[in-house]
Amino acid sequence: MYATPLDLPDFAEEVVTEAHVRFLEPRGLGGRAALITLDNGYDHTKPSSFGPGGLKNLWRALDEVDAAEDVKLVAVTGKPFIFLAGADIKLMPSLESREQGLMLAQAGHALYKRLKDSAVPTFAFVNGVALGGGFELALHCHYRTVSTSANGLGLPEVSIGLIPGWGGSQILPNLIGVEKAAQVVVGNPLNQNKMLKGTDLVPLGIADAQFEAADFLEESLDWAVKVATGEIAVTRPEIDREAWPLVIAGARKLVDEKVHNASAAAVRALDLLELARTATFEEGSLAEDEALADLEVGPQFQASIYAFNLVRALGKRPEGAPSPGLAKEIGKVGVVGAGLMAGQIALMFARRLGVPVVMTDLDAERAERGLAYVRAEIDKLEAKGRATRLKAAKLRSLVSASADKSVYADCDLVIEAVFEELSVKQAVFAEVESIVSEEALLVTNTSGLSITAMASQLKHPERLVGMHFFNPVAVMPLVEVIATESTDQATLATAYAVAKKLKKTAVGSADRPAFIVNRLLGRMLAEVTGAVDAGTPVEVADVALDDLGLPMRPFALLELVGLQVAWHLCQHLNEDLGPRFPASENLRRLAEADFAVFEPEAKGKGRLTAEAKAVVKLGDAPSSAEEVRARVLGGLAEEVRFMLDEGVVPSARQVDLAMIMGAGFPFWLGGLTPYLDREGVSTAVSGKPLGSRD
Numbered sequence: 001m002y003a004t005p006l007d008l009p010d011f012a013e014e015v016v017t018e019a020h021v022r023f024l025e026p027r028g029l030g031g032r033a034a035l036i037t038l039d040n041g042y043d044h045t046k047p048s049s050f051g052p053g054g055l056k057n058l059w060r061a062l063d064e065v066d067a068a069e070d071v072k073l074v075a076v077t078g079k080p081f082i083f084l085a086g087a088d089i090k091l092m093p094s095l096e097s098r099e100q101g102l103m104l105a106q107a108g109h110a111l112y113k114r115l116k117d118s119a120v121p122t123f124a125f126v127n128g129v130a131l132g133g134g135f136e137l138a139l140h141c142h143y144r145t146v147s148t149s150a151n152g153l154g155l156p157e158v159s160i161g162l163i164p165g166w167g168g169s170q171i172l173p174n175l176i177g178v179e180k181a182a183q184v185v186v187g188n189p190l191n192q193n194k195m196l197k198g199t200d201l202v203p204l205g206i207a208d209a210q211f212e213a214a215d216f217l218e219e220s221l222d223w224a225v226k227v228a229t230g231e232i233a234v235t236r237p238e239i240d241r242e243a244w245p246l247v248i249a250g251a252r253k254l255v256d257e258k259v260h261n262a263s264a265a266a267v268r269a270l271d272l273l274e275l276a277r278t279a280t281f282e283e284g285s286l287a288e289d290e291a292l293a294d295l296e297v298g299p300q301f302q303a304s305i306y307a308f309n310l311v312r313a314l315g316k317r318p319e320g321a322p323s324p325g326l327a328k329e330i331g332k333v334g335v336v337g338a339g340l341m342a343g344q345i346a347l348m349f350a351r352r353l354g355v356p357v358v359m360t361d362l363d364a365e366r367a368e369r370g371l372a373y374v375r376a377e378i379d380k381l382e383a384k385g386r387a388t389r390l391k392a393a394k395l396r397s398l399v400s401a402s403a404d405k406s407v408y409a410d411c412d413l414v415i416e417a418v419f420e421e422l423s424v425k426q427a428v429f430a431e432v433e434s435i436v437s438e439e440a441l442l443v444t445n446t447s448g449l450s451i452t453a454m455a456s457q458l459k460h461p462e463r464l465v466g467m468h469f470f471n472p473v474a475v476m477p478l479v480e481v482i483a484t485e486s487t488d489q490a491t492l493a494t495a496y497a498v499a500k501k502l503k504k505t506a507v508g509s510a511d512r513p514a515f516i517v518n519r520l521l522g523r524m525l526a527e528v529t530g531a532v533d534a535g536t537p538v539e540v541a542d543v544a545l546d547d548l549g550l551p552m553r554p555f556a557l558l559e560l561v562g563l564q565v566a567w568h569l570c571q572h573l574n575e576d577l578g579p580r581f582p583a584s585e586n587l588r589r590l591a592e593a594d595f596a597v598f599e600p601e602a603k604g605k606g607r608l609t610a611e612a613k614a615v616v617k618l619g620d621a622p623s624s625a626e627e628v629r630a631r632v633l634g635g636l637a638e639e640v641r642f643m644l645d646e647g648v649v650p651s652a653r654q655v656d657l658a659m660i661m662g663a664g665f666p667f668w669l670g671g672l673t674p675y676l677d678r679e680g681v682s683t684a685v686s687g688k689p690l691g692s693r694d
Contacts, residue, residue, distance in 0.1 A: 003106040005055035011091050015040050017054035017084070019061035023068060029225045031072035034065040039079040047085035047129055048078060052104075054088070055111055062114050073228040074118060076141065077125035077217065078134075083150075086132025089160070089308060092296060101296035105289040108133060108166035112140040113285075116167075121228045125220040126150055126198070126207065132157055136166040139175065143227055143234060144206065145220040149213040150198030158265045159189035160308055161300035161668040165292030169272035170284035175236070176205040178244050178273055182251040186269050190258050192475065192664070199385060208234050244277045257605075262549025263668055264300055303670025303678075307660055310671060314657050315505045318481075318496055320650055322489045327497035328439070334414035335359045336428050338370025338401060342417035344473035345445065347374050350398040352502045357399050358411070364403045371401035408435050413498070415443035415467065420568065422449050426457055433458055441491055443467050448514035448572060452484045461486040465495045468515060469504075470662050478662035479504040484511045507658040512648045513576035514569065516655060517662040519648075520639055520672070521557070522573050522581060525566065527635040528554040528628065529584035535622035538608055544628035548675075551664035555606030558587075559598050567591035580635070589615045637676045637685040644690070652690045 017040040024033045036058070040048040048054070065074055078084055087108070115122045115137070124138035125145050129152035136155070138144050146153075155164045155172075163169060164185060173181035184204075188194040201207035211219035226232040248270060255266045268291050276284055295301050330353060335346045338361035350357045359374075361367040378395045381387040387395065400407075408414050414436060416428050429442055436442075442464045444451055455461035466482030479499045483492050499506035509515040514522055524545075531541045542555045558566050567588055573581035590597050590612060597612040599605075608616070623631065640655055649655055656671030669675045676682045677689040 002110060003103040004110040005052065005059045005107045008052035008055065008103060008107050009100075010053060011051055014051035014053050014088060014091055015042070015046070015049070017048040017050060017057065019054075019058040021061050021064050023071075024221070026221055026225050028229060028231075029072050030229070031070040032068070033221065033224070034068065034071050034074045035221075036061050036065070036074070036076045037078065038076065038084050044079070044081035044128070047082045048134075049085045049088040050108075050133055051088040051091045052107070055107055059111055059114075062111075071120055073121045073123060073224055074115075075123040075125055075221065075224055076115070076137065077127050077220075078130075081128040083124075083126045083128050083130040084134030084137055085129055085152075086134045086136075087166075089305065092301070092305065098293050098297045102289055102293035104296075105165050105292040108136075109285045109289065112137055112166055116140040116142075116171075116281075118142075121224075123220070123224045123227075125217060125224075126153070126201070127213075127216055129153070131155075132164065132168075133166050136164060136168040136171070139171045139206075140167055143208050143224065144201070145209045145211060145216075145223060146198045146201045146207040147213045147216045148198045148210050151195065153196040153198065153201065154188055154194075155185050156189050156193050156195075158186055158263065158269050159193040159667055160304035161263070161265045161298065161302075162295050162304075163265055163269045163272060163288065163291050165288045167281075167285065167288065169269060169288060170276045170279070170281055172206075173273050173276045174239060177239050178277070179247045180204055182247060182270070182273055185273060186251060186255065186266050190255070190263070190266060192477075205236065241277055244274075248274045258551075259549035259666070260543075260546035262547050263666070264298065265295055265668065268295065299678075300668035303674065304667045306670045306674055307656070307667040310653055310657055311505070311660060314507075314653065315661075318499075318506045318508060319654055320508045321481075321496040321506070322493040324493060324497055326490045326493035328412065328441070328490060328494045330412045330441075330494070330498060331355055332411045332413075333357045334408040334411040334432075334436075336405075336414060336416040336432065337361060337418045338367050338373075339417065340373070341445065341469075341471060341473070343370050343373040343377070344471070345415060345417055345469060346370075346399055347377055347395070348469075348473050348502060350374075350395050353498070354394075355398065358407045359399070359401045360403060360405050360407065361401070362403070367401040367403050371399065374399050405431060405435055408432055408440075409437075411436055411440055413441040413443060413494075415445055417445045420447060420449065420565075422453055425449065425454050429454060429464065430457055433460065439463075441465065441494055443495070445469055448518050448569065450513075451482055451511045452486070455484055455486055462488040463491050465491050466509075466511070466515075467495055467499065470517070476662065477503075477505050478517070478658060479506050480509050480515045480517065480658065480662070481506050482509045482511050482515055505657065505661045507654055507661070508649070509654075509658075510646070510648045512643075512646055514573060516643070516649060516658040518569065519573070519577075519643065520636060520655070520659065521663060522569055523635050523639040524632055525554055525558065526570070526573070526581045526584070527632040529570075529587050530582055531623050531628045531631060532616065533582070533584055533586055533619060535619040536628060537618070537622070538613065538616060540625050541623075541628050542606060544625040545632060547629075548669060549666050552604075553606050555598075555608070556604055557606070559604065559606050563587070563591040563593075563597060580638070586616050589617075633676060633679065633681045634685055636672065637681045637690065640673060640676070640690050641682075641686045655690075 020037045122141040124141040382392040455464045468480040470476035574583045599607040652673040659665040673690040682690045
């Protein structure tokens with residue numbers, strides 16, 4: 001028997017979303033409009049979602065509408081800023097069996113089908129966040145409007161080891177075409193879970209009309225009346241079905257390249273998108289039910305729950321952060337340097353803090369070049385619609401550049417982004433300290449140098465703190481906040497407060513070599529290059545970690561970082577942490593090469609040129625890919641144990657958060673330390689699971 005919401009057991013932990021029905025008599029309709037508002041009773045900081053209770057409430061609301069007389073249209077909307085955030089993920093671990101998961105999938109389908117098959121026109125007024133099952137609810141309605149201010153829209157299920165299981169994989173490709181649907185269903189979730197904005201939906205063909213937030217409900221209702229009475233005819237383009245197989249083949253290739261098919265959800269989602277070309281909606285729904293039931297009890301989704309909860313909890317309330325009340329106000333920011341990283345940092349501070357930002361460099365030409373970069377980036381934001389003309393003009397006015405560091409005199413925070421050399425940074429801070437007020441914060445963006453050593457020559461070492469941003473700054477969500485033993489609580493609290501205003505996830509680290517992410521990535525690369533030095537061919541070592549689905553293979557990561565930078569890091573780690581970070585001779589040879597090391601036509605894929613392969617000298621002890629994988633995982637487990645013992649982080653959870661947000665460690669693996677624990681690597685290396693310290 002196919003389950004409905006009324007067949008589902010209740011969950012005591014559910015925050016139940018109510019479905020409030022109002023009957024309106026809009027002018028010109030010639031009857032009544034039923035407006036259903038989804039609301040869990042909390043403000044926008046706690047989005048409405050659907051567990052069994054919420055599904056039942058909407059079912060009963062539709063019963064009430066069906067029983068009413070003279071209803072000419074039905075519309076669904078949400079509380080302020082929130083349409084519906086989909087299924088309640090917190091309840092998913094409560095599913096005791098595959099059968100319960102199957103019932104939940106079926107119940108969602110049965111409920112939403114009532115909107116899709118309604119004899120009365122149905123409308124979704126998407127006024128805010130619409131994710132997963134919320135987005136799919138809107139797709140089942142005959143027509144959709146969207147607020148131009150809406151954010152957080154999409155189908156993110158693949159990122160947490162699931163598929164859009166309430167119709168999204170079947171309706172969307174038949175609405176907007178399989179190419180755009182594949183991007184929304186698979187591409188965006190695998191691209192740091194990219195979300196859509198309200199202004200994206202009409203161009204994509206997902207929404208039929210968009211209205212400003214101020215009078216969104218009134219305009220949507222007026223538009224719906226005109227559609228229901230035939231005054232407005234909504235037309236949609238015919239879908240190209242001939243190109244469907246080619247698009248799916250291309251999407252499968254991209255998933256292979258992106259995560260090496262390690263994401264079971266991504267592969268299953270593409271299967272469903274492929275099915276949507278020929279299947280009836282009922283056949284597609286049944287396939288979604290089975291896929292969702294399989295994945296809900298699978299290891300990748302179960303692991304994702306840990307990662308999801310971790311990011312939500314520690315991302316909002318960083319572990320070890322001082323009281324926010326100690327933080328100082330920042331009214332002006334200085335950036336030492338005007339190179340690429342400095343320009344990115346300057347623009348980020350101007351956009352997020354809305355305060356003046358001044359950059360300096362060694363001479364006026366370099367400073368102006370840096371400013372030109374920032375202005376060009378602002379032009380791009382305006383051209384893409386990510387900044388209004390007024391906002392872009394304000395940003396241009398906020399960022400300035402100079403060759404004279406006296407412009408830092410009235411700055412509340414000065415951050416350096418200069419060459420990664422300790423003596424250079426010491427000289428910078430010595431000069432800046434003599435200019436700024438005694439209350440101003442000094443911040444380093446070093447990726448791993450000793451901040452204690454930087455502070456050693458300062459008169460006020462207590463105001464120096466590390467804020468390590470990752471490249472590209474606008475995209476990567478992590479910032480490592482590093483305190484020395486001298487850093488005072490007000491300085492540290494301000495660093496965390498600034499990170500929050502910058503919309504970054506802050507993770508605290510002790511002042512130890514390379515901090516968290518770069519230390520672990522450095523260990524990974526050390527093991528891979530060590531295996532190559534010992535005799536393993538590059539092409540074997542490079543694919544050894546494919547089953548993890550990491551964002552980049554090792555040699556692609558080396559290409560992105562830059563071989564000279566990687567060699568520099570390798571030397572520092574070798575000097576600071578010893579032989580477990582060997583200074584790879586092959587890495588040195590490639591870094592010092594005066595020819596192209598990576599194939600230009602395979603940019604970002606880490607493929608060595610024939611000339612580069614010729615300078616790589618292999619030993620006589622090659623390893624298989626499986627042996628390299630074991631070597632890398634063992635090295636990572638050992639390094640995390642050292643980091644915990646050294647107090648680099650207070651808990652293994654901090655390592656997991658940093659690797660998820662800073663290195664793209666997949667949600668579906670559930671964090672680095674749980675993965676190493678599940679694989680038995682942690683216990684094999686150090687006698688106990690890494691998570692046992694929490």
